[in-house]
Every structure is written in C-alpha cells, then in structure tokens.
Amino acid sequence: MFENYIKVALRNLIRGKLYSFINITGLAIGISCFMLIFLFIQDELRFDRFHSKADRIYRVVQKLDHTEGQGENSSSNPFPVAQALKTDYPHLIEETVRFFNFQVPSFSLQYGDARFNEKRLFYADSSLWKVFDFPLSVGDPATALAQPNSIVLTQEMAKKYFGDDNPIGKVVRFEGAVDLKVTGVFAALPTQSHIVFDGLISFATVYGQTGPNFGKSWIWNPCWTYALLKEGVDPSELESQFPAFVNKHYPDFIKPQMTHYLQPLIDIHLKSKLDYEIQPNNNESDIYIFAAIGIFILIIACINFMNLATARSAGRAREVGMRKVLGAERNQLIRQFFGESLFMSFIAVLVSMILVALALPVFNNLSQKQLSLDFLANPLIFAVLILVGIIVGFLAGVYPALYLSSFEAISVMKGRIKFSGRSGTLRKGLVTLQFAISLALIIGTMIIYNQLSYLRNVDLGFTKEQVVIVPAKPPIAGRYETLRNEWMQNNSVINVATMNEIVGAHHNTHEYNYEGMEAGKWIYFPSLIVSETFVETFNMQIIAGRNFSKDFPRDDSLAVIINETMVSHLGWESPEKAIGKRMYTPTGDERVIGVVKNFNFVSLHDPIGPFLLDMPLSNQRPFWIKYIAVRIAPKDFRETIAHIENKWNTVVPEYPFEFFFLDEDLNKLYKSQDNLGKLVGYFAALAVIVACLGLFALASFTAEQRTKEIGIRKVLGASVGGIVGLLSKEFLKLVLLSNAIAWPVIYYVMDSWLNGFAYRTSISLMSFVLAALMGLAIAFLTVSFQAIRAAVANPAKSLKYE
Amino acid sequence: MIKLNGIEKYYSSGFVKTYVLRGISCEIKEGEFVSIMGPSGSGKSTLLHILGMLDEPTNGEYYFLDQAVHKISEKQKTEIHKQYIGFVFQSYHLIDELTVYENIETPLLYKKINSSERKGMVADILDRFNIVGKKDLFPNQLSGGQQQLVGIARAVITNPKIILADEPTGNLNSAQGEEIMDMFKKLNKDGTTIIQVTHSEKNAAYGSRIINLLDGWIKEEGKN
Numbered sequence A: 001m002f003e004n005y006i007k008v009a010l011r012n013l014i015r016g017k018l019y020s021f022i023n024i025t026g027l028a029i030g031i032s033c034f035m036l037i038f039l040f041i042q043d044e045l046r047f048d049r050f051h052s053k054a055d056r057i058y059r060v061v062q063k064l065d066h067t068e069g070q071g072e073n074s075s076s077n078p079f080p081v082a083q084a085l086k087t088d089y090p091h092l093i094e095e096t097v098r099f100f101n102f103q104v105p106s107f108s109l110q111y112g113d114a115r116f117n118e119k120r121l122f123y124a125d126s127s128l129w130k131v132f133d134f135p136l137s138v139g140d141p142a143t144a145l146a147q148p149n150s151i152v153l154t155q156e157m158a159k160k161y162f163g164d165d166n167p168i169g170k171v172v173r174f175e176g177a178v179d180l181k182v183t184g185v186f187a188a189l190p191t192q193s194h195i196v197f198d199g200l201i202s203f204a205t206v207y208g209q210t211g212p213n214f215g216k217s218w219i220w221n222p223c224w225t226y227a228l229l230k231e232g233v234d235p236s237e238l239e240s241q242f243p244a245f246v247n248k249h250y251p252d253f254i255k256p257q258m259t260h261y262l263q264p265l266i267d268i269h270l271k272s273k274l275d276y277e278i279q280p281n282n283n284e285s286d287i288y289i290f291a292a293i294g295i296f297i298l299i300i301a302c303i304n305f306m307n308l309a310t311a312r313s314a315g316r317a318r319e320v321g322m323r324k325v326l327g328a329e330r331n332q333l334i335r336q337f338f339g340e341s342l343f344m345s346f347i348a349v350l351v352s353m354i355l356v357a358l359a360l361p362v363f364n365n366l367s368q369k370q371l372s373l374d375f376l377a378n379p380l381i382f383a384v385l386i387l388v389g390i391i392v393g394f395l396a397g398v399y400p401a402l403y404l405s406s407f408e409a410i411s412v413m414k415g416r417i418k419f420s421g422r423s424g425t426l427r428k429g430l431v432t433l434q435f436a437i438s439l440a441l442i443i444g445t446m447i448i449y450n451q452l453s454y455l456r457n458v459d460l461g462f463t464k465e466q467v468v469i470v471p472a473k474p475p476i477a478g479r480y481e482t483l484r485n486e487w488m489q490n491n492s493v494i495n496v497a498t499m500n501e502i503v504g505a506h507h508n509t510h511e512y513n514y515e516g517m518e519a520g521k522w523i524y525f526p527s528l529i530v531s532e533t534f535v536e537t538f539n540m541q542i543i544a545g546r547n548f549s550k551d552f553p554r555d556d557s558l559a560v561i562i563n564e565t566m567v568s569h570l571g572w573e574s575p576e577k578a579i580g581k582r583m584y585t586p587t588g589d590e591r592v593i594g595v596v597k598n599f600n601f602v603s604l605h606d607p608i609g610p611f612l613l614d615m616p617l618s619n620q621r622p623f624w625i626k627y628i629a630v631r632i633a634p635k636d637f638r639e640t641i642a643h644i645e646n647k648w649n650t651v652v653p654e655y656p657f658e659f660f661f662l663d664e665d666l667n668k669l670y671k672s673q674d675n676l677g678k679l680v681g682y683f684a685a686l687a688v689i690v691a692c693l694g695l696f697a698l699a700s701f702t703a704e705q706r707t708k709e710i711g712i713r714k715v716l717g718a719s720v721g722g723i724v725g726l727l728s729k730e731f732l733k734l735v736l737l738s739n740a741i742a743w744p745v746i747y748y749v750m751d752s753w754l755n756g757f758a759y760r761t762s763i764s765l766m767s768f769v770l771a772a773l774m775g776l777a778i779a780f781l782t783v784s785f786q787a788i789r790a791a792v793a794n795p796a797k798s799l800k801y802e
Numbered sequence B: 001m002i003k004l005n006g007i008e009k010y011y012s013s014g015f016v017k018t019y020v021l022r023g024i025s026c027e028i029k030e031g032e033f034v035s036i037m038g039p040s041g042s043g044k045s046t047l048l049h050i051l052g053m054l055d056e057p058t059n060g061e062y063y064f065l066d067q068a069v070h071k072i073s074e075k076q077k078t079e080i081h082k083q084y085i086g087f088v089f090q091s092y093h094l095i096d097e098l099t100v101y102e103n104i105e106t107p108l109l110y111k112k113i114n115s116s117e118r119k120g121m122v123a124d125i126l127d128r129f130n131i132v133g134k135k136d137l138f139p140n141q142l143s144g145g146q147q148q149l150v151g152i153a154r155a156v157i158t159n160p161k162i163i164l165a166d167e168p169t170g171n172l173n174s175a176q177g178e179e180i181m182d183m184f185k186k187l188n189k190d191g192t193t194i195i196q197v198t199h200s201e202k203n204a205a206y207g208s209r210i211i212n213l214l215d216g217w218i219k220e221e222g223k224n
C-alpha cells in the first residue's frame, strides 16, 4: 500500500513539473529561512552556556540610585568587592573572579618588531578556571595566572606575535614598560561568550604597575566581578545579604544610594543593558522578531503548498472517487494524501539543507556569527529538520487530505465535481494572508531603514563628521601640548581636544555637590572630563557664561560647564541665572562658568539628561586623557592623517599610532538595529519571492481551469487585454485586501519598536504606499504572465478538448 | 438477490421537487443478466448508483441478499460494496497515474490481500483478459476498448457477485463493443450477475431481461 502511495506521489511529482518545482522550491526556501533563523537564535541562546558551572555563575552588579543625581547601573564593581564577598559569605560563595582593563580602549603589546595596540586584553584573577571553562591548549589552569607578569594568549594572538614558534616562556613587552611571560595558550574559544578577549594578564600584574596601595577604593568601580555560588545556594539568599554588605564596607556618603544585585551569567547576553558592559549585548526582542519572521515565512511556504494542492484537486478528484468505488476508505485516502505531502516536505527539507549550506557564509557575514550545519556537533539541527519536515508536511497536507478525501464516488461517476465555493474562498483567504505577511515585512524593513537614516542624520548638537579620534596613553599627558602644537601646524587640522570617553557614546558619572545641597553629601552626575578646547573642537554652543579658557589657569579645579537640562533639572530658572552657582567636587570648589546647548551625549535610544563638562586637575591629567579628538578639514584628509601619524611617531615613539573616525564609531551604537534592518530586509525579500511563486502557480491553474471560458470569450470577440484584465483583476483585489490587513498590524508593531528610541521618525504613509505599489506591481507581473499566455492561446485548440 | 420496493428519488430545489425515479419495484435474481434501457435523462444511471449503494433513494426499500440496505450504516454499505459489487463505467475511470497492472491491483490493496496472493490474482486476470503484454502501460497509452477491458478486469478481480455497468460500450466502436459484451456473457455464464445500462438493442440482446425506464417509471419489462 505504502509503495503504491509513493509511486503515485512520485509520478504526480514528475507529471506536474511546474507545480512540483514551485512547491518544493517554495517550501525549501521557507524551511531554509526558518533553519537559518533557528541556527541564529540557537546561537544567541547558547551564550555563556559552555561553562560547565554556568547555572551557578552570577555577575555581581551595582546600582547607584538616581533619585536626585543621574546615578548609574554598573556592570562592574569596585576592586575589593570580590574578595570581601568571598570572605564575608564563605558558606554561599565558592569562588569569585574579576576582569579589569583600566577602562582604556587598548593596551600596547610588543615582541621584537611585532608591535600592536590590543583592544581586548584584560587582567583576570587566577581563580578564573575555578569559575569559568575557557579551555587551555597549553598551560596549567592552577598556575597560569598565579604569578605577576604572566599572560595567557589566544591561539590567534600567539600566531600573530610568535608565528610558528612555541609561545610558552616568551616574554612580551606590555604598555612599553612591563615584561609579561607567556604562561599559556587558549584552545579555540567558543564564540558564544559575552566576555571576548585576546589575552588575559594575571591580576597581580596591576600592583606591580601601580603600587600595592592601588585598588583599595570602594568608589571607582571598573572590575567586572563574577561569583560562583555553592551548589544548591539560591541567588536571592546572597542578594538578601547585600544591604548589610553595603553598610559594612562602603563609605557613608554613598551607602544610601548603593545597591548590589546578581545577574545570572546566562542572561547577560540577551538581557543585560547596563553601563560599561564589556561589549554591547543583544536585544531579547530581536530574538522574538526573528522567530516571528522565521515562522511567518514557513507559514507562507505552507500556504503555497496547501493552495496548489487544493487548486489541483479537480484533477485528482477522479482518482479519489475511483479509489472509493474500488473500496478505499476515507482514512486510507487521508493517509495517502498526508503521505504525499510528507514526501514533498522531506524532499524540500533535503533541498533546504543544500540551500542553508550555500547561504551560511553570507548569513554568517551578515549576522557576524560562525554558524554551521554540523549535525554531529549540533544534533538538535537534525531533530529540528525532521520536526519541521513533519509539521510542514502535516500542515500543508491537512487541508488537501481532508478536502480531497471527502469527494464522493457518486459525483465522480456523474462526471463532475462541484467545487464548493468554500475552497475558493479559503484559497483566496490564504493568498491574502501570504501577501499581508510579505507586505508587513516590506513595510517593516522600510521603517527600520528610515529610522536608521534618521539616527545617522539627526543633529546631535556636536560635529561628528571629520573628527579623528586617537586613543591616548597616560604617559602622553606631559607631551600633549607639544603634540597638539605640532598637529596644529597643519592648516587642515582645525582643532584638537582631549576627553576621557568618546563623546556621544560613553561617559562616566562623578561626584558633585551642587548649590543648595547639604555640605559633605555627594550625588553622581554624568560628565565628560575634557580639555579647554573641547567645546570649540566639536562646534558646541555656549548659550550663557563662558567657555573654559587658558586665560583662567585655575579652570581645572574651579570651573564646570553644565548643559541646558542640568539647569532645569536643578531648578535654576535660566542659563544666565545658573552662572556662578556652586558645583563642588571632592577635589575643588567648582562653580558653573557656562551653559552649553544640549547635545546627545548618549545614543539616541535615550533622551538628553543633565550633564557636565569638567576639566581634569592638572596633576591628574594622565588618567583623564584617554582620547584625543582631532577635527580636520574635509579635503585631502589622507594627507592630514599622515601628518597626524608622523607627528605622533616623533612625539610619542613608544606607542603605535592608531585612530578611528568618530562618526563611524557612533554608528556602532546602532549596529544591532543595522543588522536587524539588513536581516529583516533579506527575509522580507525571500518571503515575497515565496509568496509570488505561489501566486504564479495559482494563476496558472486558474488560467488552465478557465481555458474553455477564455476560448469562448475570444470566439465571441474579447480582446487579449480584456482577458488579461479579467484574469488579473481577481488577484489584484486580493493584494489590495492584504494591504488593508497588513497596514494596521505593522503600524502597531513598528510604532512600538520606534518607541524604544528617544529620537524616532514618525511613520510616514510613504512606506505603506510604496509597499502597496510594489506588492501590486509584483503580483500583476506574476499573474499577467499567465493571463497573457492564456489570452493569446488559440481558442480553437482549447475548445476542441471538451 | 436484489429486491426493490417502491423506490423513489427526487431532487428538491426550493419548493419544486424533480422526480428522477418513482415507484420502482422489481426483483433481480442471482445469475441474471439484466439490461436497463431508456432515453437520456430517464433515471438509468441513478438507478444503477442506488443499486451499487453509491447513491441513496429518497424513499422505498432495497434488499440486497436479504439485507435491508435502506436501514444499514454507511460503513456496512462500504463493506457490502467492497465484497460483492464491481463497477464498470462508460468513461473507464482508470487512475491515470497508475499502470494497467497497478490499476487492477488497487482493489486488492484496499481489501488488504497480501502481496504474493495479489500477484497471483493479477497475473491470472491479465491472462484471462489477454492483456499481459499491456501490464506496464499507462491508461493513456491504450485504446478505448483496451481501457475498458482493464476497467472490467479491475471490476472482476475481487470476484464480485454482481457487476454494474453504466453504458460500458458507449465510447467504443462496434467491434470493441462486441468484445466487451462477449466478456460479460462469459462472466455471466460463470455465475456473475450482471446489470448493464445500454442504449443499444444489440447489446441488450446479450442479456436475459430488459427493464425499460421512462421519466423515472418502469415502462415495461421484457424477457429475451
């Protein structure tokens, strides 16, 4: 029996070549999209799970309340937190480990002639391998990070510096001053980690660089701290101890604002959006968006299958009736049709495996992942493919199976099947649904792109174009003026300023005591520590008071500039009235000397809050000069940069020169939106293709079914145009209807997506109209191809058959 | 074998009833060869469908081998149908996707007869009908007469007690028609009851009895 079904299925497949091709192609594209998205989501959900103790590892994070100030939600902690937790709660905590990088953009590393700035080096405690599982290919986890001046490198780094030589025992020069011995090499590291590094340096090295008193502060909080809880310990048990912990260790003034809490390691990648993350995390909501798209494309492909099968049912009704007369029971026929659709769907699964394998390199490039179709390493793929094959086969087969098997033998013998209007209506409904989904995806893509271009072009309140950022090093502070003067020699260098973080992307918060506040208390405001030329370099505007100036040599300890929002935040009536107000810091009795026009000091996801610009105390400058911003003239910028590099190499020969453009760096803030836009765009295009395949086949069946009618109409004098219109009209109506369904739904979805941005475009009618026109045009082309073929056919031929 | 008592069949559209069959009462004995004749639209096919349990009368009683068909369930009808009745159609109704061999084999599949037995039965029938050479061809590779032979072969392979044939020679030329009628005659001799619908006096002459239908009434019954 089964053999018989397979035979019929195969012969049907070969007979209806166009039909089979469209069915299998559509399904295969749908399944491929689904699989790519599955692999993507699986990868996202796997983050940090390769550590065998992942379920017991938590990141200790810190919240500085912002009832009054701006506070922060810090992913990192003060230095002593890790050890204090371990000492205080030995019954709850098995081990802790810290990562630290001075919050600098890069460290320099040198071996012989190989000299590079490395962006992903961290200091890490020797307890690393008691908590995490980062695998070593050479080296002993017990000792690799135990001694000061040790470094463990990744394979790529070892290759980069030592080529094929054995890296173990080699000595590299770190930051031009410290010699580090290579004590280990990592094996290939899983990419699914929220901590990505090129090398780890033993934490004890820090004290050799800075002196033994370093790292005792409970204020500065640069250490990413992870705790491995004892087996069976509930994290809330530890969290309930945190108020007492804060009370015991933190300085009095900060206690009321400080809270600690724990983040499960495995939640960080998708859920954590704190300040100072090691690298930007992804959005959980993107996962849902992708999952929805994957399922929708699969639905579109299934709909094709169902539609084509029912459209062809007229041709198969005879077979069904005949089988019934010969004694087939209905459930035997149902089984036959399910068998056929399962057969088709598994062919599609096979084809999709090829498609996925071909598409993966491109998709990996787009999504910046290293996904693979490795069944051995990832047996779940196999299970999902089988499951998808079964579900798709079942979904796609259920309607034909029930519908076709319901034909009565008698109607076949009477020579005519009356197609109930129901199947036609259902078919139209499904086509409408397909197009609605496709249109929604097109509109969604356009709105995402509109928003991205808006984000790129919105006026940030400072100039981001033609600004070169040169990461600096502490020892440069003493030579900064020389460097600046050398650079300014060139007419194309317009201005130069320093800052402690990249304006528009990052900043820290610092303690202030504003006028009207109780003396001795401090609250935290976000601020940038900059040189006196900062405001001019970035074309910012002082709207009251004055700018920092060399003419006021004590500006470093006596002056701050605040933004407009700070004025209103502190209830100071006007910018003019704010001038001269107190804004003390622990190191100086500072006063407001000027008010700067609001600028976006964080990404456009967030509104502008209160903000300060402050200058570093002259004796602390090495610590605060982390970036030098150079604004250059647009023309001949390559030569200008060559000039900047030359002068750097003469003034600061011990550090390699590096630079990047500010606008490019700021665009990275929207990287995840950018990726989302690209991926949604590609999937939308595929969805449209699959939907059109279905429409094409359906149109060809309609044309076929109406061959006789068309023949008669032509004999009666209908024109080709008239017939094309007749055949196309019906489908175009469906496309219009699908617009009516897609518009409100996607409007609602995109409106809530846009609401995630403090700065958002309005949704323009344009995207909707464009998508509708596109949909109509594509549908018309698809349908009219068939319609024209039917219309120009010789009527004598088609009529002879009946 | 078959007993009809006051069979009526009408279609109602709105308030208008269109009678197709009225007051049909008759008996057909085992081993008979009956021809149903009458003008187009007189209800011949409808009667045959009712006899074959593919259609239901609106009123009246139908006994098949002393079973009250008008009272039994759909499932039982399918069983009786499968076991006792073979159908032959004017337009053959072979399954286009299957070969001659597979077409003939299909009813056996639905009777769940095992593979080796099936092979034997199909081989036997192919032989009896002289179409062994055609067994791997598809229906569209055969002439009309050959297709109808396959249709009959398919109908008799399950050894039905009765064969119902609706204008079996309607699409055939006279030589082909004769061949088919000879086949029926032979089957009838071997004990199979045959009821055929036909327009041709010549074909009717192969049978033992004629039922004439006119506007749904039995006009007259004649014996040959």
Ligand SMILES: Nc1ncnc2c1ncn2[C@@H]1O[C@H](COP(=O)(O)OP(=O)(O)O)[C@@H](O)[C@H]1O
Pocket (backbone or CB within 6 Å): B011, B018, B020, B038, B039, B040, B041, B042, B043, B044, B045, B046, B047
């Ligand atoms: N579903 C139906 N609805 C209404 N009338 C029908 C239906 N099926 C058949 N008829 C009518 O029943 C009559 C008898 O049909 P049929 O038994 O096929 O006649 P015959 O085979 O003698 O030519 C015809 O007039 C036909 O129009």
Ligand SMILES: [Mg+2]
Pocket (backbone or CB within 6 Å): B044, B045, B046
């Ligand atoms: Mg008839």
